[in-house]
Amino acid sequence: MSGPTRLGAREAVALVADSFTELPYGDQEPAPDGPLAWPGYDVSRARAAERTGESESVVCGTASVEGTRAVLIAFEFGFLGGSLGQRTGDRLEAAYTYAREHRLPVVPLVATGGSRMQEGMLALTQLQRVARQSALTREAGLPQIAVLRDPTTGGGWATLGAGADVVLALPGAQVGFAGSRVRPPDADPAAYTAQAQVAAGSADAVVAPERLRETLGRWLRLLTHPSGEPAPVPRALGAADPPDSGWDAVQRARSPQRPRAGHYLDAYFTHRLAISGDRCGGTDPDGMLCGFGEHEGRTVAYAAQTGAATRPAGYRTATRLIRLADRLGIPVLTLVDTPGAANDAEAERQGAGAAIAELFGAVATARTPVTTLVIGEGGSGGALALAAPGRTWATPDSYFSVIAPELAAAILKRPPEEVEATANQLRIRPQDLAELGLIRTDG
Template identity: 85%
Template sequence: MAERLTAREVLTLVTDENTFTELPYPARDGGPDGPLRWQGYDASRERAAERTGEQESVVCGTAQVEGVTAVLVSFEFGFLGGSLGERTGDRLEAAYTYAREHRLPVVPLIATGGSRMQEGMLALTQLQRVARQSTLTREAGLAQIAVLRDPTTGGGWATLGAGADVILALPGAQVGFAGSRVRPADADPAAYTAEAQVAAGSVDAVVAPEELRHTLGRWLRLLTAPSREPAPVPGPLGATDLPATGWEAVRRTRAPERPRAESYLDAYFTHRLPISGDRCGGTDPEGMRCGFGEHEGRTVAYAAQTGTATRPAGYRTAARLIRLADRLGIPVLTLVDTPGAANDAEAERQGAGAAIADVFAAVAAARTPVTTLLIGEGGSGGALALAAPGNTWATPDSYFSVIAPELAAAILKRPEREIEATADQLRIRPQDLAELGVVRHAAGDNLDRNRNRKHGS
């Protein structure tokens, strides 16, 4: 079990010294023992206040986190289990409204058991208020970074937590919609942990307490730096001369020594932070890298295929990344490198077609500029989904094809000896793609010189 810090201890942990200023809270008149006249409710609140020094289950205010000003919402679990009641909803609504009025990101530091039973359905409806405030803040283009403490369950997890743009968690924290007292008797406790939620694609990372301020500060800096300029195209890290034939292009691309996404990301970014998971129960750590990083002092979002078949969770994570960057006004860089989408039976059960469609839609709808570099294999629609129309570039050791030459030959019932000729017919080389207008430029190729001048490249 994670250490249970108080609301103010957590604020001290993550904020710069002497920068926290508590926000004023709305006043609310109420009858004895709350809206349901629950006998003993007032006495319970009084005892909670004496024990914790707080008047409600959340403390809200502004502070700097490594120099970045944010609105912070810190839950006090010692006050009736950090539960949400009407007064809690008042405070949360006021905090989110303040954030929008002052264009500040929001950082919920969550530790809650859910809605307050002594207020019945009126407590549960606070989740609707919270969801609306979170949605309005998202629509305003402001980042929300949640930190899950122990425990984060019930409606607090299903709104402030799971609804955030980036979700961090403390080690060992209980995280799940079902609290410990309402789970099935035979439920595996390990399934209700921060670590399990990371594995399931519902949380981005587990962060040790001593690293939390620095990690939060890095995320806040990255997500509060919009830019209207497209991400610059990375330079090629491998071959610089263009392939003579289609089959040579295929052979180069499949060479084990060819630079892959990790090398390009390391060379491109000063530092970067990953997001993980599709928020639908899946991850694709082997096939897709997504996150935000700093390039020449600017924030750039990235979605990068790694050279393997991309799984549905990878596509959904990429779509999530592109939509988040679009909301925050951050340019996107995509690196295309896959033999194609995973096509096994499990991938079909996981909704491969719908996941690929989601990426096509995210790229098509993006208002923020998207830049694409083809760094390896461009295998059919599973690769094209990440490619920006009109702003896709290609390295000399890459190819793009409607289908792999071997499969094309098989479909056409050609003998194996004609595979190489089929590769030429498909016109898959970088210079072929530039001539066809599929990519803007292939390094070492002058076919697209006029278009480059037109775009100021």
């Protein structure tokens, strides 16, 4: 079985760009054999330049990607393994500065083996320089979308790659902090792949080369069209009449026939793209759906519970989504539907409390408007963390409760036959919540 195709910098640019104009570099003439006077360094650079046609390991320029302008940063792995040296740092800093001055998103097309040995610690400290440029660009409210090529390792992965807002990867690409020559001899090579990084929550998607331009273009359009207007409330897709009792509300919300998050998202968005993973080693695809989509010509971010117990990685992914949308000025839609937060031992080991706390904080401090619709079960704090104070609506086949009626009865030491009465006492129906001033009925 052959490995992934290794694209050169210009080939990678051609794969995604409609047009490309290289930025002027103003490279300074390097000292003989570099800053460390490393014997043979000049010969190695000359050989790399002759082989690749490039004068450094990175090519930077402005491009149109499916009609959206962006700054592209394309690494040339054939030039000393795409390694970062001082001149690489110069070019990267200039590219990020240009992006901020012209309000353009940044797209690193990464293929690198790490820092350049022949420049020692001076090469390694370029990572700090790159990290600062990325942070300044983030503070400026400009999106960064990385594309991981083969290979993406070392500091290039730990800054330009993993530090991007959205991380896409080509199939089969080697991706990991440890390159192939520095790993333990018994390391599982499958852990250092694009697919493994997506599964671990460190990248968002693996995209086939023939679909990369279209996918990247969609991401750029979605993330570069901020809107200060709140996301409109989705229309209810299920029952039209309010429930007769609290227990009726619970039964409706738990019905397998009730529309779930996927139905609401499909009805609401013309098209949407998902983000995946909490960037801490976890994903929750069965409990939380997050991403950006187009609704009536506007970009809206979404975080939607699916009706399952939400795991810590799901809460952290939603936090990541809301903070990114807030930074880019994109309104957020949240759909509440969970019996509660996952409460097994593994969830505790994964930091359930801290993950929920972070989400509460992200919603509370968001400057962009957050709109919430309760579409099913609103189970305690695990549901409330995703709800926007003062901007929450509920469908007729939903409920919201301090705790599930069965658990409330157990805590109050009531027999099982009093569960239904307890549900009524909790006042969990949508109309009860409206009377209590906890949800809105306008819109």
